[in-house]
Amino acid sequence: MxxxxxxxxxxxxxxxxxxxxxxxxxxxxxxxxxxxxxxxxxxxxxxxxxxxxxxxxxxxFKDRGMVIAIAKALEAGKTRIICASTGNTSASAAAYGARYQLETLVLVPAGEIAIGKLAQAMAYGARILAVNGSFDDALTTVKGIVESWDIELVNSLNPYxxxxxxxxxxxxxxxxxxxxxxxxxxxxxxxxxxxxxxxxxxxxxxxxxxxxxxxxxxxxxxxxxxxxxxxxxxxxxxxxxxxxxxxxxxxxxxxxxxxxxxxxxxxxxxxxxxxxxxxxxxxxxxxxxxxxxxxxxxxxxxxxxxxxxxxxxxxxxxxxxxxxxxxxxxxALVELEYVEPDVGSVMNLLASGN
Missing domain, CATH: 3.40.50.1100 (Rossmann fold)
Incomplete structure (x- = not known):
């Protein structure tokens, strides 16, 4: 609970x-x-x-919609989910898929996903396919897969x-x-x-x-x-x-x-x-x-x-x-400043105005 x-x-x-x-x-x-x-x-x-x-x-924000899509997929007896993603949808689908034991497949545009989002999908255990193309290419591919395989689409095309x-x-x-x-x-x-x-x-x-x-x-x-x-x-x-x-x-x-x-x-x-x-x-x-x-x-x-x-x-x-x-x-244009681990060195650096 x-x-x-x-x-x-x-x-x-x-x-x-x-x-x-x-x-x-x-x-x-x-x-x-x-x-x-x-x-x-x-x-x-x-x-x-x-x-x-x-x-x-x-x-x-993807979690708000994903929770309903997953609930309805479970209600329908689905065991697999799929999405195309620029990153956030894949992270959300993978998380809810992991929690509710759904096999999760995500297609992402190769080289176009921020590392924080890709790392999430990896950690949650999703199967990740990197498509040589754009997000739109990935989504077109996903829609074709859904037509020929028993798998639930959890992109926002899903009304839930x-x-x-x-x-x-x-x-x-x-x-x-x-x-x-x-x-x-x-x-x-x-x-x-x-x-x-x-x-x-x-x-x-x-x-x-x-x-x-x-x-x-x-x-x-x-x-x-x-x-x-x-x-x-x-x-x-x-x-x-x-x-x-x-x-x-x-x-x-x-x-x-x-x-x-x-x-x-x-x-x-x-x-x-x-x-x-x-x-x-x-x-x-x-x-x-x-x-x-x-x-x-x-x-x-x-x-x-x-x-x-x-x-x-x-x-x-x-x-x-x-x-x-x-x-x-x-x-952010902020550089790390290196200093020895003692009070004097820190105070000297701060006093230098650099």
Whole structure:
């Protein structure tokens, strides 16, 4: 028994589960909503919060959807699961697969996965196939395998993934006691913006909230098919989690944008890294680069003539910074200083001003 209620226990009435569905959990959900202490002041908004999805069990938002996908797979008697991944989905699938004794197969684009994410899937014991191609190539291959083999697809094409991920929207409303004016969120395969919009609409439908936020999605400039209006054959960005050229939930993301009166725009790698470092150094929040696309996009909104005055804003930070430690090592521009292990040497170094 878990002392910490997971997504299924907390939001059962809103999920496609019943008495026949196993109550699966690793303690996912109920992630912190942290008020900004610094970045807010440069924007003129009323309040700014960060939803820390990196506090989920495998370090990303993927756990919210994976728990429902796994529960329904177990309910259906499945013994194998499969996904294509830029890293976070593979880590989540492998973790839940290990806990519930499901054979887990993941396909990843060769050489394109951050080491922190790949290490997780390895540790959990998944079988990992590195595809000579992009994430989109890997997903196409996975879809073909599912058609010819008895194995459960747990990418966000699986509708149960979206059902679980919508609980992030519920938590924001429950924590704030209301709805934000604007929600900023990274867009890769576009399942998360789809899920959050679904969650807000469901809460409005039962009268929990009277309005919904404007959904502001942000792609990386080198992987921005929705913004550019065409698939990107070879997407490229430092934000590996959103390095996707043909999102599975493209149409649904556009619906979320249009119905909410929001937008989907793009931010370049320099803007992503700047936001990544600002979050770490001004807010004490270490997220992976793809997560910081939401904040990079927020910082860009005034340039797009979006008035933030008096607004309450939530930025979803989708993954933990430890997922991609290489970016910090390369971009933080902090050098180790070597010193002898005695007080005098340390004090002399500090006094030198170097």
């Amino acid at each position: 878990l002392m910490f209620p997971g997504v299924i226990d907390r939001y059962r009435e809103f999920l496609p589960v019943d008495d026949a569905t196993p109550t699966v959990s690793l303690g996912e959900g109920s992630t912190p909503l942290v008020r900004s202490r610094s970045i807010k002041d440069s924007l003129g908004c009323r309040e700014l919060y960060f939803k820390l999805e990196g506090c989920n069990p495998t370090g990303s 993934r979206i059902e679980g991920q919508k609980t992030g929207a519920f938590e924001i409303v429950d924590e704030l006691g209301g709805v934000p004016d604007i929600l900023c969120i990274p867009v890769g395969n576009a399942g998360n913006i789809t899920a959050y919009w679904k969650g807000f609409k469901e809460y409005r439908g039962i009268g929990r909230i009277k309005k919904t936020p404007k959904m502001m999605g942000f792609q990386a400039a080198g992987a921005a098919p929705i913004v550019r209006g065409m698939p990107i054959p070879n997407p490229e960005t430092i934000a590996t989690a959103i390095r996707i050229g043909n999102p599975a939930s493209w149409e649904q993301a556009e619906v979320a944008r249009d119905e909410s009166g929001g937008l989907i725009d793009m931010v370049d790698d320099n803007e992503i890294v700047d936001a990544y470092l600002r979050l770490a150094r001004e807010e004490g929040i270490f997220c992976e680069p793809a997560s910081s696309a939401s904040v990079a996009g927020l910082l860009k909104l005034p340039e797009l003539d979006v008035d933030l005055t008096g607004k309450t804003i939530v930025c979803v930070l989708t993954g933990n910074g430890l997922k991609d430690p290489g970016t910090a090592e390369k971009r």
